[in-house]
Amino acid sequence: MDKNSLLINLEDICFAYPGRAPSLDKLNLQFHQGDRMGLIGPNGSGKTTLLHIIMGLIKPSSGRIEIFGGHVEQEKDFRMVRQKIGFLFQDADDQLFSPTVLEDVTFGPLNLGKSQDEAKAIARRTLESLGLAGFEDRITYKLSGGEKRLVSLATVMAMEPEVLLLDEPSTGLDETTEKRLVEILKSVDFSYILVSHNIDLLIETTDYIGYMISGDISVDDDSIPHTHRHMHKHGKYAHKHDLSLPDKKS
Amino acid sequence: MDKNSLLINLEDICFAYPGRAPSLDKLNLQFHQGDRMGLIGPNGSGKTTLLHIIMGLIKPSSGRIEIFGGHVEQEKDFRMVRQKIGFLFQDADDQLFSPTVLEDVTFGPLNLGKSQDEAKAIARRTLESLGLAGFEDRITYKLSGGEKRLVSLATVMAMEPEVLLLDEPSTGLDETTEKRLVEILKSVDFSYILVSHNIDLLIETTDYIGYMISGDISVDDDSIPHTHRHMHKHGKYAHKHDLSLPDKKS
């Protein structure tokens, strides 16, 4: 796939949970290969809903979804999507459902049809690359909050996705763990969409920031600083990030 | 009780969860009437544990707790404590268990022996003071994250406590709700201890900040800026807050 090709293309997506006001309202989104997009917005503005739509976990009431150039609609279309897009959930306890770390990280590869040994090799490699070597036999429910988050990331990365969707990956983490996460994100050559309430984190890890409000996204750089008191930081770092784009490893 | 009297006095508190390294290690804390204290520190440093000790939800293995001038030790001593100290849990969304908001907010007053009508009056008053008028019959489970947090605060405030302990009240909240929370905190005349990973929030809402690390607190203002990249802000705002102390309504 050539660089800067359109990976995710959403057109006029509408969605409402039963008996609720619309969560997504004629939403449009273009996401390209190599993009690192931040997404911020008030509680309930539909950020999580959007990510669920992309993964096919809920189906839009109207609108068109194109992913990797193909129109996706049915459950079986989304199966392919889920191999290429990794999704990190808000609550790590939902993502770590297996008894041990190794079993959890191998779950994805096994579902992709890898053999036990291949899956284990992938899992070990992924854990190591995240600085989690030696965690294989730890019991998932006994991990600390930060460890759980990192292992969750490993479970997603073990699927070897091309795109990552991260839903508030840093909530509740202290600065050390958060920094480690930021380092990881900066070092991998994924395209990703990162949802967070923490604008500093977004500025540090993404190239541009979408602002979501009542079910629609506006990617208008100027509109963001007004919403946050760190506007000077944003102005400063945003450019640096824009410049650093061509340096990327991918 | 006279102003600046010692409300909470912890001496050499030790505590360890079974089979774990000590979470609190000879911790000392003096908290006075009118104090607004911030508490920051890495994940797992024992902040939540400390608040649970104060509320008597867990018992220290050694050390002495004095609250409101009296030595507290037994479950029945803590019953009195819990009437005077309100506690907002980390993950405050988990604090609500009644079907409707009104039932949840009246729960505390009813337990304190108020009649149904009195309890309802208190609940209505509290909800209104937090800008939640009209929420009485909403189903708690269906509230948004931010609304749940504010209702949780209402359930605690309905007990009419003298001191508040707030454990990361702003995690996962968007800026609007966070600001609303800050406004509320600034406007009430409680003494409180506020735990957060967000130093900006602490600077804005508290008079001094304790740094918790591996089970002990150091209240040394100079040591904090080094731990955070917003040190310039801290310097600037901290003084403003110190000066604003005498303005307080209490």
Added chain:
Amino acid sequence: MHISEGVLSPSVLIAGAALTTAGVAIGMKHLDNEEIPSMGILSAAFFVASLVHVPIGPASVHLVLNGLLGLILGWKAFPAILVGLALQGLLFQFGGLTTLGVNTLNMALPAVICYYMFGWGMKVGTRMPVLSFTAFACGSCAVLVSGVMVGFSLYFTGEAFLPAAKLVVVAHFPVMLIEGVLTAACALFLRRVKPELLEGHYVPKTS
């Protein structure tokens, strides 16, 4: 109430194990592979709920909740209770291997019976008083039938157990009342908060 190891006669143990195996097999038929995670989580919830101790006068009893469990899970109550009791046995030694069959049967069969007797009362549109009454009846009947079955398990072991068996049944009466009240209040809660849970739509399905 769990019956300890070593009390019951071999024939009662074998009968219990056989009937439980049949019940679990039927329950498993109703259970897709895909539903297993959700069922596990719900079983865990019932496990935790059964740790709740409610006071009754100076004593306290722990909840059984097999009526509610039956209402929600139907035949799947068998595997859920089997796993729950196995974990209780492993964690607290409340029971062992040989009695697992009988103890599961004594709790799960009443749950299934109540599902067929009172399940209709949980449908949408049932009026509140009807709902609370059926839920109350369901909660207390399940415990009563459990008590009677425990009594019979003892009685079939030997005539000598008859007085003890009678006392076991009588001891279930106060629990019955509490379980009935709790099941009713809980059903009302669920009706208001998440009605689909009462109608069996608790498992996520990929559509």
Added chain:
Amino acid sequence: MIDEHFAIGDSFVHRLDPRVKIVVVFLFSVVVAVSTRFVVLLSALALGVCVTWLASLPTKELLRRLVPINIFIIFLWFFLPFTVEGKPYFSVGPLVGTHEGVLYAAQITIKSNAIVAVLIALVSSTSILTLGHAMHELRAPKKIVHLFFFTYRYIHVIHREYSRLVNAMKIRGFRPRTNMHTYKTFAYLVGMILVKSCDRAQRVHNAMLCRGFRGKLYSLSEFSLRTTDVISLILMLVVILGLGILEWTKIACS
């Protein structure tokens, strides 16, 4: 409360292959449960004591765990001596205790404690996850094993949610009493736990879908029998067989 205290340890028993332990516990429990001769039961109890000693479990905790079953046994002691027919042995007021009744109650007491002692020593010295894997290896139905794993995994998460709710009730001055307010509150607590778990089930299901879940579950487990395992297995099988023969010859004689 739901910690596995006994699973931590490094005794000979702790290191045994879990499959061996399950097989032995099962056969032992069955043989002892159907036995009636005192020789057999007392040997079984002695064996139980030996195995717990080999597992070097903390005695106090061990005794504490024997309490629940013995409460039921004590309850039976109030009845059985008087209700079993036979030679009068002693009397309490109008009630006459018989020789046979006392023997019967004693028999049950020994049986129960012997079985549970072995169960604690062998099974509680293994982590529950290992047991699950061993059950899988022993060809237990896959669905049951996975149900077991998921239940066990989420008991901890839900128990934490439960404690948070209970704490939230406590700090708002709640004291359980015998009244409607209490029962209603507990009903809400149970309801809330169910509702939350239901949502969690949905989220976990989604997370699994995102990782390619199509209804197939896997378990990774590798156990390898060592010589000590094989020897212990044979030894214990012989002992159990011995108990069985001892019991069976009685039947043949009588």
